[in-house]
Amino acid sequence: MNPLAESKVNILGINEIAPPIHKISFFNNTKPNAEIIIQTIYAHLNGIEFILSEKPAGAPASQQELKTADKGDIVILALGDCGSCVTWLILDAIRLEKKGTATISICSDKFSSFARKLAQRYGFKDLRIIEISHPLAGLKKEEVEHKTLSIIPKIKNILNIS
């Protein structure tokens, strides 16, 4: 007999990003160098208001943390660069999508495949996930900034801004 279980999947759609974007919410899970990634992105998106808030890595955001993050037109979550933090980055992004808020999740390329599979299993196969080169932890600030610069065009493209 087959030991594998079937998955329970309810297919759901992500929220549209409706320009113009007035306010972006950054949701920092406090992983090493997540803050530098956020600051670097922030520095390259001119004329947009920002909200900064934190959530735990490897565990779900509290209702209050979700509520705070949910005050932007879109939420950018960082950083998924390990198994448990990717899990709760993606699951919290999905919680926000279910509330009607569009999200972008930043995950390292070593864990982005897992992030996509996880999102798919929870019904969000099209969840916006941007890959950043692994590793991020243990690097100097300049190295993290350099890696972050490479993903900024993708973020601008999703946000439909120049």
Add this chain to the structure above:
Amino acid sequence: MSNKFLKNRNSCDCMLEDDLKQNKDFKNLKDDYSISTSKDEGEIIIDPDVEKISLDFYQKKFTDGLPIIPPTKKRVQKFYQYSLGDPQELLAILPPLRGKASREKIAINAVMAGCLPMFMPILEKTIIALSSEKFNLAAINATTHPVAVATIINGPVIKKLNFNYKAGCLGPGNLANATIGRAIRLCLINIAGAVPGIEDHATLGSPAKFTYCFAENEDESPWEPLHVERGNSPSSSSVTVLGVEAPLNVNDHRSQEATKLLDTIIYTASTPGCNNSHVPGELLVIMSPEHAHTIAHEGWEKKDVKKYIHENAQVPVNLADRGGRKLDKKWFKKDMVPLTRKLNDVIVIVAGGPGRHSMVAPGFGTSSQSVTLALDSF
């Protein structure tokens, strides 16, 4: 070929189960199943397909790397006799795969692990416990951290099913301990999808991920057992699941005073590399009966032990702030960070045989809480 296994071979493809039926009581069989060094007695005839099926399952990543018992329909159906409901009933959805954990799927994995059919109610309850929100199985299965699932058994079921709670209870040699822990891991692999390197992202993994099940030595404990501490009656049985690392030994042969012995325990536990150092959470302390009696001899209750460990197991701030999650200043006690948030984060179990060794196992920090469920059928 006088082995009793061979005599039973034609009546069923599960010889051990036939024996159980004919010999009434599992506990009394334990000596019969000890294989001696005699060549004849040690010789076992196996189904020629077993190796092929085992290898096939291994290649499909259905196993933990060890050989399995093929889960034939006949074998699986025997587990239904001890199950608490319909085989197709869904007991839980297990992440990250969001696999449907039906009684049937649990039974199939239990057969593979080498469980006996009567272990089924324990496995069912364990899977339900693992699916509790506060256990956070999604993160435990996917993390790079080497957290494993420890399963602790309490109550009359310990003796009824012959769990090992004495010497070597965390090691090899006992069918219930070994196969129940293994079955849980196989369920996590095949139902939850926690395949190492695919959905289980543990950087190094852990030997505790093969099997990690034991029982409390209630007979020799000077204190109330875990399930009673958590609100169950002493005559009831329970299963507790914890997300913890592999245990670390505490060798103390010389301390004659409670505080000195507990200091050995807290200094062993207070390591900066564990999750609890930056996100305080549960800490499992597996105390040997001799250590427990040294402490209890001075009149210490279990709550006193927990309080002492909670207040003194700590790591310097400068060493604590090195983990995956930023160290929150709310945990600071001057320039130290406690490993536990509250007294009841210290989980004290008495287990093991003679000797002056205890063990400690840090948890998964704030991200997981242990769960205890009653085993009503025992």
